[in-house]
Amino acid sequence: MFVLRRTDLLEAANITHIISVLRGRVDHKLIEPYATTGRHLHIEVDDDDDENLIEHFQTTNDFIDKATQGGGSVLVHCAMGISRSATICTAYLIYKRQIPSEVAMEIIRQSRPIICPNLAFRRQLEIYSENLEQALKNLDDVPAYQRYLYRKEVEMSRLAHKAPTINHYAEDESNEGSEVELKCRKCRRTLALSKSFVDHYAASPPVASSSRDRMLEAVGLNKSKCQHHFLDPVVWMKAELEKGEMEGKLECPKCSAKVGSYAWHGMKCSCGIWVTPAISLAKGKVDVSRPRSTL
Known part of the structure; x- marks a missing residue:
């Protein structure tokens, strides 16, 4: 942000617009020429793993597009020009060139080698690049983004020793795009579709009794030991999951048979993997x- 004081450098670089990506007030005197003419955009976020920066990508992309199409240039800055501003610039390259996030970051490193978005921002960039077409239409409709928000909410609630507020539940009725269904063994009611499955081998570290088991489980070779299917929240679970309990049992919504359980603080699968949330x-x-193919 210190370059804001170097008006000579800004003029030499034809900086016509500024995006400030940091929490708190920006020195009014420094950005007044831009702010009074609608050429300053302030995104208030900290460089913190809890921040949601992806929700601002469309706003910053549109702002940069408008500036550059008008013949101008944009300075994107945060405090040190390492994480937040680099994330915004990476998102723009993803949007403009439709390239993977790592490729976009490598392009930026050619000009500024010290960039290093924090891990949460990197994950948000991955979600954005891998679901770009859908994200441009409506970010809230991107399942990977909803899962990301859910897991962040669960983690924050777990640290506070309380049940999370869930804003998105997976559907259990539509077969479209689903490769596998889980059905209640007693009444055959569909309980979950494959798009709501959680691969705990990819998400959790192995916990095993021997070095051999640790090696096998680390590469996902002991799945036969699993006694559970782990899921994201499904719509029929809503009444139970919103009771505010840290753990409990799950019953089939049709026949009331006990079919599973949940624990926001996590549980150890029989394969040796600890899953959080579970x-x-x-x-x-x-x-x-x-599902049978529809003709």
Whole structure:
């Protein structure tokens, strides 16, 4: 942000617009020429893993587009020009060139080698680049983004020792795009679709009793030991999950058979993996089936 004081450098670089990506007030005297003419955009976020920067990408992309299409140039700054501003510039390259996030960051490093977005911002950039077409239409409709928000909310609530507020539930009725269904073994009611499955091998570190087991589980070779299917929240679970309890049992919404359990603080799967948060259906209580093709 110190370059804001170097008006000579800003003029030499044809800086016509400024994006400030930092929490708190920006020195009014420094940005007044831009702010009074609508050429300053302030995104108030900290360089923190809890911040949601992806929700601002469309605003910053549109702002940069308008400036450059008018023949101008944009200074994107945060405090040190390492994490927040680099994330915004990376998002713009993803949007403009439709390239993966790592490729976009490498392009920026050619001009500023010290950039290093924090891990949360990197994950948000990955979600954005991998779901760009859908994100440009409506970010809230991107399942990966909703899962990201859910997991952040669960983590914050877990640290506060309380149940999370869930804003998104996966559907359990539409077969479109679903490769596998989990059905209640007793009444055959569909309980979950494959798009709501959680691969705990990819998300959690192995906890095993021997070095051999640790090696096998680390590469996902002991899945036969699993006694659970882990899921993101599904709509039929809403009444139970919103009771505010840290853990509890799950019953089939049709026949009331006990089919699983949940624990926001996590649980250890029988395969040796600790899963947090844990919403599970017992394999002995459900059947796996594949939807028939619709002709």
